[in-house]
Amino acid sequence: xxxxxxMGTIWVVAATGIAGSVMKILxxxxxxxxxxxxxxxxxxxxMASLISILWFRRLAYTPPDSDHHFGHERFExxxxxxxxxxxxxxxxxxxxxxxxxxxxxxxxxxxxxALAAMLMYGVAVASSxxxxxxxxxxxxxxxxxxxxxxxxxxxSLGGALYSYLVDYGGAVLLTSYIFYEIYEEGRRLSSFMAxxxxxxxxxxxxxxxxxxxxxxxxxxxxRTIVPGRYHGDMVLQPKSTAPSDLRELRRVxxxxxxxxxxxxxxxxx
Numbered sequence: 001x002x003x004x005x006x007m008g009t010i011w012v013v014a015a016t017g018i019a020g021s022v023m024k025i026l027x028x029x030x031x032x033x034x035x036x037x038x039x040x041x042x043x044x045x046x047m048a049s050l051i052s053i054l055w056f057r058r059l060a061y062t063p064p065d066s067d068h069h070f071g072h073e074r075f076e077x078x079x080x081x082x083x084x085x086x087x088x089x090x091x092x093x094x095x096x097x098x099x100x101x102x103x104x105x106x107x108x109x110x111x112x113x114a115l116a117a118m119l120m121y122g123v124a125v126a127s128s129x130x131x132x133x134x135x136x137x138x139x140x141x142x143x144x145x146x147x148x149x150x151x152x153x154x155x156s157l158g159g160a161l162y163s164y165l166v167d168y169g170g171a172v173l174l175t176s177y178i179f180y181e182i183y184e185e186g187r188r189l190s191s192f193m194a195x196x197x198x199x200x201x202x203x204x205x206x207x208x209x210x211x212x213x214x215x216x217x218x219x220x221x222x223r224t225i226v227p228g229r230y231h232g233d234m235v236l237q238p239k240s241t242a243p244s245d246l247r248e249l250r251r252v253x254x255x256x257x258x259x260x261x262x263x264x265x266x267x268x269x
Contacts (some may be wrong), residue, residue: 021117022044024117033110047206057075065265070225077189098172106159155167155169195224197224198223211239213252215249217235218265219235229257
């Protein structure tokens with residue numbers, strides 16, 4: 001019964017998300033709103049990116065095998081690459097449309113569709129909170145969609161009642177946000193590829209754990225696999241002749257997301 005309910009929630013989230021995207025596309029193509037056109041492109045990009053991320057996140061939970069001794073956690077980052085490609089394509093389409101634009105007319109129906117699309121995404125956000133954990137990531141996507149949708153509502157209404165320049169300004173704002181998202185995701189991927197060290201509190205937690213179990217930490221090197229999962233090595237020196245078992249220390253650290261190879265030095269006499 002739980003699986004059936006979860007699948008029903010997934011279908012609700014997918015249906016409302018797709019419906020919201022279709023409404024934005026219609027508002028942009030049929031009723032002249034460039035803001036809704038750009039917003040629709042970002043919606044499609046978000047949907048495609050979500051599918052990519054969920055697919056690679058699913059692979060990330062695959063157990064270790066002969067080709068991936070430490071597991072597949074980093075597969076999740078591969079999903080960022082299709083996201084960057086999709087956003088880059090959408091950004092190019094948006095710039096091309098806005099660069100060659102001439103004075104145009106925005107119909108009031110564009111505002112109504114923008115409002116309806118916001119309601120659809122509101123349903124998607126509410127439903128995603130009851131979805132399986134792997135799909136809750138969509139909640140984050142749709143929250144940003146709600147903010148973009150608000151820009152679409154205001155800009156399309158202003159374009160219909162006052163001037164197309166209000167709508168055009170909204171389209172420029174959303175296009176700028178696409179480039180911001182490309183920058184942020186690219187920076188996150190670069191951070192991963194640069195193999196940056198974990199936050200300082202992770203080191204402090206490892207040292208504190210080792211010292212509480214009777215060891216001084218002589219050296220410690222860690223690398224981030226994914227946030228919350230770290231691999232590395234450490235050199236320890238016993239504080240006394242009867243420290244805790246190293247296997248127990250390693251088990252405790254693994255329970256805290258830190259998998260390390262441990263070497264020990266002889267106790268100084």
